[in-house]
Amino acid sequence: MGLLGQTSYFRLQAGVFALVSAAFLNIYITQPVLPVLQEEFASDMVRVSLTVSAVILGIALSNLPFGYLSDRWPIHPMILTGGVVVALAGGVCALTHSLWVLIGTRFVQGLFIPSLTTCLAAYLAKTLPGERLNVVMGAYVSATVLGGLGGRLLGGWLHPPLHWRYAFVSAAVLTLLATLGALWAMPPAPRPTGPNHPPAVGFPALLGNWRLVRLFCCAAGSFAIFSSIFNYLPFRLAGPPFNFATEQTTLLYLVYVIGIFMGPVAGRISNRLGGGNTLIAGAAVLGAALVLVALPAVTAVVIGLLGVCTGFFTIHAAAVGILNRRLTSGQGRANALYVLFYYVGGWLGITAAGLVYQRGGWSAVLLMVGALLAIPILAGLGERKGETG
Helix, strand or coil, X not given: CCCCCHHHHHHHHHHHHHHHHHHHHXXXXXXXXXXXXXXXXXXXXXXXHHHHHXXXXXXXXXXXXXXXXXXXXXXXXXXXXHHHHHHHHHHHHHHCCCHHHHHHXXXXXXXXXXXXXXXXXXHXXXXXXXXXXXXXXXXXXHHHHHHHHHHHHHHHHHCCHHHHHHHHHHHHHHHHHHHHHHHHHCCCCCCCCCCCCCCCCCHHHXXXXXXXXXXXXXXXXXXXXXXXXXXXXXXXXXXXXXXXXXHHHHHHHHHHXXXXXHHHHHHHHHHXXXXXXXXXXXXXXXXXXXXXXXXXXXXXXXXXXXXXHHHHHHHHHHHHHHHHHHCCCCHHHHHHHHHHHHHXXXXXXXXXXXXXXXXXXXXXXHHHHHHCCHHHHHHHHHHHHHHHC
C-alpha cells in the first residue's frame, strides 16, 4: 500500500468516492427539469440547456490552471476552497429568479469543480501504488457516475420537479460535508526527492505526445455522444409516442447505476485484455445501444440506455487507466488536459445536438453522435497496435 496502511487506504477511498460523487452531483441537477425551466423562465430549449452546458464549459476552462497548480501546490487548500465556492454558488442558484443569473452562477460552479476532481485525480496518481491505479481510477469513474445520477434524481425525482431549487440546497450541504470528510481522510501527498526524479512535464510536451492526445480525443468524442443522448432525452420522451412526465423520465436515469459497477470492471478488463481492446469493445456496445434508443418502444429505449452507459463508462474508465499508467510525472497537467478535452467534447456535443434536434429531431441527433464513434474506435486500434508492437 505504499505510504498508506490498510485502514487508511480504505478511509481514503471512501473520502475520495464521496467527494467526487458530491462534485458531480452539482453538474446535472437541472438536466431532468429542462422542460420545467423552459416554462418557468419562458425561454427556449437551447437557452435553458445552458444551465448544464455552462457548468461543463466552466470545468473545461479551469482544468488547465488547476492541473498546473496541482503539480506545484498542496492539494488540500485547493479542495477546501473549491468545496466552499461550489456550495455557496449552489445557494445562489436556489434563490435566483433570473435565468441568466442561474446560468452565470452555474458557470462559476463549473470553474471550481476541477479543484474537487482534477486535483484529486492527480493526488491519486501521485499517492497510490501503480499496480492498483487501474482499478482505483475505475472506482473514481464510478464515483462520477453516482454523482451524475444523484444530481439528476435530486433535480427531477427526490424533490418534485417544480421544487428544483431545493435540489441545489441539498447538493450544497452534501458538497460541504464531502469536502470536509475527504480532507480528513487524505494524508499529504508524498513529495518526491532525489536527483533521479523526472522533471515535470509541461502542457506542450503532453500535447506533442500522440499516444496521450488520442486518449484526450477519445474522452472528447465519447462524452459528446453520452452527453448529447442524455441531455435531450427529456425532450424526446416528453413527446409522442412516449408522452412521459418529468418524474418518469428521471426514473430512466437510474440506468446510470450500471456505470458504478463498470468503472472497476473496465479497469480489470483492461488489465486482462489490454486497453485498446477495451476501448473498441466499449465503442461496439455504444454503437449497438444507439440503434436501440432510436426505436419507438420503451423497452428498447431502456435497454439502449443501459448499453449507452455500459459502453461509455467502459471507454472512459479504460482511457483514464491507460493515461495514468503511462505517466511518470506531470499527472496534474495530464489529467487536466484529459478533463479539458472531455468537457469541451461534452459542451460541443450538447450545443451541436441542440441545434441538430431543432432541425432534424431525435434521429438526426443519433446520426450525429453515431459518426463520433469513429474516435474511440480509432483510439482503440492505435492502443492495440502500441500494445502488440
